Amino acid sequence: MTVQVNGKLFETFIDSNTVHKRILELGAQINKDYAGLNPLFLGILNGSFIFAADLFRSVTVNAEISFIKLASYKGTTSTGNVITSIGMEESIAGRHVIIVEDIIDTGTTLHAFLPQLQQQNPASLKIASLLSKPEARKYDVHADYLGFEMPDVFVVGYGLDYDGLGRNLPGIYRIVNQ
Numbered sequence: 001m002t003v004q005v006n007g008k009l010f011e012t013f014i015d016s017n018t019v020h021k022r023i024l025e026l027g028a029q030i031n032k033d034y035a036g037l038n039p040l041f042l043g044i045l046n047g048s049f050i051f052a053a054d055l056f057r058s059v060t061v062n063a064e065i066s067f068i069k070l071a072s073y074k075g076t077t078s079t080g081n082v083i084t085s086i087g088m089e090e091s092i093a094g095r096h097v098i099i100v101e102d103i104i105d106t107g108t109t110l111h112a113f114l115p116q117l118q119q120q121n122p123a124s125l126k127i128a129s130l131l132s133k134p135e136a137r138k139y140d141v142h143a144d145y146l147g148f149e150m151p152d153v154f155v156v157g158y159g160l161d162y163d164g165l166g167r168n169l170p171g172i173y174r175i176v177n178q
Ligand code: 5GP
Pocket: 047, 101, 102, 103, 104, 105, 106, 107, 108, 109, 110, 153, 154, 155, 156, 160, 161, 162
């Protein structure tokens, strides 16, 4: 099936049933790994909000969830991008934290942000990502809980946008003729 998002054509890549089945599997794994640990899910906005909600509902152990937004600033230091988090209210010291991302592409975002979280001494820090594009990776970042590996193509749907649109598509769609 194809859809138009913001004037561009996209075709079905992963249908919503397949997405939901995979998320149940990830939730079952998290239930095993985190029993009694009260993990704190930390969703990275905006892209992860639907994945985070469904993954969180697939988990039956005691767990908490919070969301943050990351903003990057170019050229403010010699090292390039500085990433700051907006809305991080709870202390993660001593907590078992699971970062929830929509997609790991180059890995730049998490490569810059993970050390900031590590500085706050969480008891453990893992990453759950719906999608990963290993071919696009520039930094060694991997998801501990991964929905799907995919080629280096642009996708929308299930929380992911094209210029703000397409997040409400129930499945994941890839661009036609990128
Ligand atoms: P990274 O820092 O790993 O290069 O990029 C991660 C971010 O880039 C994701 O959280 C997402 O916002 C955006 N991104 C990367 N690939 C795609 C894609 O195929 N579709 C959409 N909608 N966003 C993407």
